[in-house]
Amino acid sequence: xxxxxxxxxxxxxxxxxxxxxxxxxxxxxxxxxxxxxxxxxxxxxxxxxxxxxxxxxxxxxxxxxxxxxxxxxxxxxxxxxxxxxxxxxxxxxxxxxxxxxxxxxxxxxxxxxx
Amino acid sequence: xxxxxxxxxxxxxxxxxxxxxxxxxxxxxxxxxxxxxxxxxxxxxxxxxxxxxxxxxxxxxxxxxxxxxxxxxxxxxxxxxxxxxxxxxxxxxxxxxxxxxxxxxxxxxxxxxxxxxxxxxxxxxxxxxxxxxxxxxxxxxxxxxxxxxxxxxxxxxxxxxxxxxxxxxxxxxxxxxxxxxxxxxxxxxxxxxxxxxxxxxxxxxxxxxxxxxxxxxxxxxxxxxxxxxxxxxxxxxxxxxxxxxxxxxxxxxxxxxxxxxxxxxxxxxxxxxxxxxxxxxxxxxxxxxxxxx
Numbered sequence: 001x002x003x004x005x006x007x008x009x010x011x012x013x014x015x016x017x018x019x020x021x022x023x024x025x026x027x028x029x030x031x032x033x034x035x036x037x038x039x040x041x042x043x044x045x046x047x048x049x050x051x052x053x054x055x056x057x058x059x060x061x062x063x064x065x066x067x068x069x070x071x072x073x074x075x076x077x078x079x080x081x082x083x084x085x086x087x088x089x090x091x092x093x094x095x096x097x098x099x100x101x102x103x104x105x106x107x108x109x110x111x112x113x114x
Numbered sequence: 115x116x117x118x119x120x121x122x123x124x125x126x127x128x129x130x131x132x133x134x135x136x137x138x139x140x141x142x143x144x145x146x147x148x149x150x151x152x153x154x155x156x157x158x159x160x161x162x163x164x165x166x167x168x169x170x171x172x173x174x175x176x177x178x179x180x181x182x183x184x185x186x187x188x189x190x191x192x193x194x195x196x197x198x199x200x201x202x203x204x205x206x207x208x209x210x211x212x213x214x215x216x217x218x219x220x221x222x223x224x225x226x227x228x229x230x231x232x233x234x235x236x237x238x239x240x241x242x243x244x245x246x247x248x249x250x251x252x253x254x255x256x257x258x259x260x261x262x263x264x265x266x267x268x269x270x271x272x273x274x275x276x277x278x279x280x281x282x283x284x285x286x287x288x289x290x291x292x293x294x295x296x297x298x299x300x301x302x303x304x305x306x307x308x309x310x311x312x313x314x315x316x317x318x319x320x321x322x323x324x325x326x327x328x329x330x331x332x333x334x335x336x337x338x339x340x341x342x343x344x345x346x347x348x349x350x351x352x353x354x355x356x357x358x359x360x361x362x363x364x365x366x367x368x369x370x371x372x373x374x375x376x377x378x379x380x381x382x383x384x385x386x387x388x389x390x391x392x393x394x395x396x397x398x399x400x401x402x403x404x405x406x407x
Contacts, residue, residue: 068159068230081167085174092178 001038004031118193120268121254122180124261127401129176131394136169146379149369150359153221157360158213161206161234168203171195201247208246211351212239214360215294215301221363238297241290248286249344252279256324256340259333273328276336280325300361304354313353317346 004027011021018024050056054064065071125132144151155162179192213219213233220228233239255276262268294302304310320343327336357366370376 066156066159067226068156074159074163077163077167081170085170088174088178092181096181 001031001034004028116265116268117271118179118196120258120262120265120272122176124258126180128397129173131397133173134390142379142383146371146376147359147366147369148371149221149224150364152224153219153226153360153364153369154210154214156226157219157221157228157230157232158210158234160230161210161213165203165206165210168199168206171199172203175199204250205243205247207243208249209234209239209243211246212236212242212290212298215298215355215358217298217300217361219360219363221360236297238290238293238301241286241293241297245283245286245290248279248283249347252276252283253340253344255279256328256333256336259328260337263333269333273331273333276328276340277325280321280328283321298361300358301354304356305350307354309353310350313346313350317343317350320346 007024008018008028011024012018015021052060052062054061143154175192175196179189179196213236216233216236216238218228218233218236219226220232255272258272259269259276262272291302291305294305320339324336324339324343327333327339355361359365359369371379
């Protein structure tokens with residue numbers, strides 16, 4: 001992502017508007033999910049890296065767990081809920097994209113011509 | 115469904131800001147009263163989870179409805195989800211608050227001894243749930259009469275809803291009080307202290323002012339009176355429950371964090387308020403000020 005930013009900066013500084021560099025634009029689109037990957041990777045490093053402690057050096061995770069039985073039930077419910085919400089987001093974004101696709105391609109077409 | 119649109123328009127700009135309070139309250143309880151937090155979260159895990167699902171569905175339904183590009187069947191379905199979630203979330207909130215005072219939840223040395231169904235299935239807790247639901251509906255409808263100044267028919271509709279929910283609150287409050295005698299004896303004792311009649315008279319006065327103001331269409335006054343009415347109910351509840359956090363085992367004095375933590379917490383709260391309150395005031399000025407002008 002840093003390299004991409006540097007590349008974009010260099011292109012903009014040396015060769016004018018970024019819309020004139022199709023390969024850079026493709027790379028930027030491909031890098032879209034990288035931000036999420038970075039966030040998730042950071043979380044995994046902190047959470048997994050801390051085990052078996054929940055508070056490093058103070059309390060172990062096994063001592064901090066709730067006495068609640070059947071804790072798998074809320075886990076399944078919330079996982080299902082968020083999968084459902086993710087599905088809806090996908091559906092809504094797709095719908096929005098289809099609806100706005102027309103005018104967007106027009107403006108990008110005119111800007112590349114100009 | 116124009117009502118739902120009015121709700122969305124009224125709360126849209128400050129929707130996210132509202133969740134600041136939820137986070138603030140949870141962090142305060144967690145940091146300042148860790149034993150209370152642990153006890154509540156364990157003993158009331160089931161209704162809290164239900165409330166959390168309600169909050170998640172409310173938030174997502176609201177956002178999905180707002181940003182969907184088309185207003186068709188899908189949007190109506192989101193409105194329905196929003197409505198159902200908005201019904202259950204305050205109900206469970208009242209239920210949980212009621213359960214804390216029943217005395218059925220027992221905590222010994224930080225361990226919940228009473229299981230996961232204690233308290234919140236009692237008639238008293240259920241009555242509290244219904245009361246909270248009525249109170250939220252009444253407050254929302256009263257607020258919305260001011261937000262719909264430019265749509266007289268909607269304003270009339272919300273006025274009617276505010277009047278009805280306001281009127282039904284009185285008998286429900288009576289049921290809560292009567293149920294507390296059996297269901298939450300310590301709460302009942304608290305509610306029969308010397309200050310209780312004074313507070314009750316004051317609360318009744320504000321509720322009468324609200325209803326009269328709604329009837330005479332003085333909507334600005336109605337909103338102010340409704341705010342003070344709900345604040346008084348909260349104050350009364352806190353006074354009656356004090357010093358218990360989870361009746362009878364956890365109190366303010368035996369569930370709090372070490373003194374140094376509390377001191378830092380107060381400092382952090384003060385510093386946070388200096389940033390937060392002017393920002394909120396500015397937010398309201400930007401979005402609410404313009405609307406009424």
